[in-house]
Amino acid sequence: MENNLALIIEDDVDLSNIFAEALRAAGFETEIIRDGAVAQQRLKEVAPYIVILDMHLPHVDGSVLLSQIRTDPPLQKVKVVIVTADAIMGDMYREQAELTFVKPVTFTQLRDFTERMRLQK
Amino acid sequence: MKSIREILDRILATRATDPDDARRRRLLNILMLGMFTSGFVGALVIIVDAVTLKGLGGAGSQLLLPTAVIIMIGTAVLYYINRYSGRWAAFLFLLLLTVAFSFSDTPDQLANGRSLFVYTFPIAISSLILFPIASFIFAAISSAIIAGLATSVQVVPNLPAIIGFFMLALVSWLSARGLEQALKDLRVINTNLDQLVSERTKALSESLTREMIEAGRSEAILNSIADGVIVFDTNWKSTLANPAIVNLLEIPFSGIVERGIDDLLKPERISAKDRGMLLAMLERPGQIGESFKMEWGKKTLSVNAAQVYDSAGAQIGTVAVFRDFTREAEVERMKSTFVAVVSHELRTPLNAIMGYAEMLKESVYGPINEKQSGATDRVMANTQHLLDLVSELLDQAQIEAGKLKIRVAPFAPAELIDAVHGVMDKIAADKNLAFTSEIDPDLPEQMNGDSYRLRQILINLVNNAVKFTGKGGIHIRFFRRDAAHWGISVRDTGDGIPKDEIPHIFETFRQVDGTTTRQYGGIGLGLSIVKQLVGLMQGEIAVESELGSGSTFTILFPLNNANK
Known part of the structure; x- marks a missing residue:
């Protein structure tokens, strides 16, 4: 079965909804997680095709989740799109992600980019 | 020897301030000293002679002792007068001398014979100790005396002697006048020389004073400015510093001046990075920028540097000016932080507005009509504008904070x-x-x-x-x-x-x-x-x-x- 899951890890209700809509429009199944600790647990259970990752999260920081994705063998193929309001943070982790968006991230940007990724696989 | 000379000098000294008067009085004193001494020696010889050889006998020798005593008393009195008036003393001396000479021999010898010459003495001396023209006065007095004496012994007055007296007076007058003129010229020259020397001395002392005032002023300025100043020579040794730098660097003055720069920038005082930057700035002022800010203990200091050149254009050192930038740095940090936080907090809701508008526009929630589409366009354009502003502010804040x-x-x-x-x-x-x-x-x-x-x-x-x-x-x-x-x-x-x-x-x-x-x-x-x-x-x-x-x-x- 084709992996079509997109995990949207973002604590802001509105933004997480918008990101989810964008990824749905790009053809993904989406799941929203608004808490770092919950995301940490969820990543032990599933290996999504793509993760939209905010760096500022409650309980467990985005950087911890990023290193979990990059070191956990089952998650090796996961594509990460970092979405952060902090350009410095974005700079720091730019190399570990497929793409880093510094907020504002527009609906169409995210939709078009992730759609291209989905079609490339 | 020296003490005898000192005593003599003291005896001969006069109180006159006019150099001509002083010279004449001194000369008179010398003459009177000579007279007194000869009177004294004469009296002594007469007494010894009278005691040992029972006297020479004769009326002449009986008169000699009182004469010697009179000479001694007379010179002593004149010496006293000379202390108050050189003119009077000289005049009286010469007058008495002339009169005394007139009793020193028989009238015919004085008027026409062997003792005629004694009158030349007061004539010659008067021009020296009285005034140049005085020689004529004494020539006249002497002439009158010998004429009187000649008449009293019924002989013809010795006219050639009288003419001789006046000739001598003329010569005395001329030579004394020449001498006085020469001395006066010499004095003028001396005075001019003195004036020149004193003018030069004054000018020199004035220029020295000016220089000191100038140096003092520069130092006062340096000492009063709030910025800390250190001057380094070309070997990076500090040669000059002002009091403000002591408070700024929190190092005693002795630890700043006459120290090598390495001694000053000890590792516990400044980070290696700031140290490197500071040295680079001092070596090539202007390359890093107008000023450079460094952490020094708990302070932030702003440093400016400039090279110092002498008048010939050779570099003689570098001057570094330190300013306390702690407060400004704190305000700048607060400003950057404030801008960053505000921008960050603004972005998330703006992003949400943008996102929802886009979704409406992209018909995620179903088709919309043209007017609705136009409205979402306006929402998106204005949101984008706001986002651009916020982004610019954030970028600027990060660049200013050096975080980028x-x-x-x-x-x-x-x-x-x-x-x-x-x-x-x-x-x-x-x-x-x-x-x-x-x-x-x-x-x-x-x-x-x-x-x-x-x-x-x-x-x-x-x-x-x-x-x-x-x-x-x-x-x-x-x-x-x-x-x-x-x-x-x-x-x-x-x-x-x-x-x-x-x-x-x-x-x-x-x-x-x-x-x-x-x-x-x-x-x-x-x-x-x-x-x-x-x-x-x-x-x-x-x-x-x-x-x-x-x-x-x-x-x-x-x-x-x-x-x-």
């Missing part, structure tokens, strides 16, 4: 251009503008640089070009300038920039004129940020523009930009 880092990594120019097209194509197309690009073939496919910041720069420049271009288009070109440089140019066919505005367009918060802000959006930070980013990447940006036919922004980077 350049990350150099390999990148492909083609991919960079694609990314810019991805963002800008639609924006350009919305204004019916052509947006084209080219990469010169001699540029490597892979280059080193910060592609993220390059993209930011290009989007900024292209976005700017779109804003100010009504028709025509925007063209990006990647090119190779020479062996060591590559560049990017962004050309538009827009309004152009007035010549006098070109030097200012990269300044913070600046647009060509105030009205354009409302017309085109942004708060004038875009180009300033671009320039600062280019600077952080060791590049340079320049602009050429002609009103009405467009502008070209050209950025040049060193080709071997692998330095991190």
